[in-house]
Amino acid sequence: MTALNAEDNLPLIELEGVRKVYGAGQAAMHALRGINLKIREGEFVAVMGPSGSGKSTCMNILGCLDTPTSGIYRFKNIEVGKLTRNQRARLRRFYLGFVFQGFNLLNRTSALENVELPLIYRHIPSGMRRKLALEALDVVGLKEWKSHTPGELSGGQQQRVAIARAVVTKPTVLFADEPTGNLDTARSHELMDLLTALNRDQEMTVVMVTHEPDMAAYAKRTIRFLDGLVETDNQNGERGHNALEHTSTGLA
Secondary structure: OOOOOOOOOOOOEEEEEEEEEEOOHHHOEEEEEEEEEEEOOOOEEEEEOOOOOOHHHHHHHHOOOOOOOEEEEEEOOEEHHHOOHHHHHHHHHHHEEEEEOOOOOOOOOOHHHHHHHHHHHOOOOHHHHHHHHHHHHHHOOOHHHOOOOHHHOOHHHHHHHHHHHHHOOOOOEEEEEOOOOOOOHHHHHHHHHHHHHHHHHOOOEEEEEOOOHHHHOOOOEEEEEEOOEEEEEEEOOOOOOOHHHHOOOOOO
16 A cells, blocks of 8 residues: 555545445444544544444444445545555554553553554564553553553553553554543543643544543544434533643552
């Protein structure tokens, strides 16, 4: 796949008339009913909606984990539907990062080794892998915990390792699917402060699915799905929970 380049006036992500249907005939389930959506580089977008609204299906399509039944998905003005399976895999590997509710860390592997994993798939030499992984752990405040396994870390720390693993490749977009779903309130706000810092300081585009309005308030924009359609798409005002209100010494 050739390098992806976008003109400044073009969106990073664009969906045009995207539909997703599972099954056929009377058993057909219309998960997306014609989505039109644009996300520009550097945005922090929260995606909300009730279960079955289509938000997770949309996220899977954006992350190249699923394909639409019809419509067009453009990433940096490249039509993703025209890419081969291998090209889509390379798009995921080189441009996209993922954080999930369940952390998805390797249990018997150290934090450092977990963060190194995406670099192995890129065939990065071991010395450089270690350097980049340590830098990513430092960004999330866990460099001193590099030798600990997930079982020796709290839930908040495990999620921070997962974020370090997602950003170690310096992706263009970070997709976060309910990243605070397994965390308590204090740890959730600390994690959101981290995502906000990644978006602000590293200019990383963040697209986050969440059910929680106070977590969505950290984003610059909130898109709400209902019945397979975009119900509302609004810019957020002043963030509902200022980082200073949730200052702590770190995720315990």
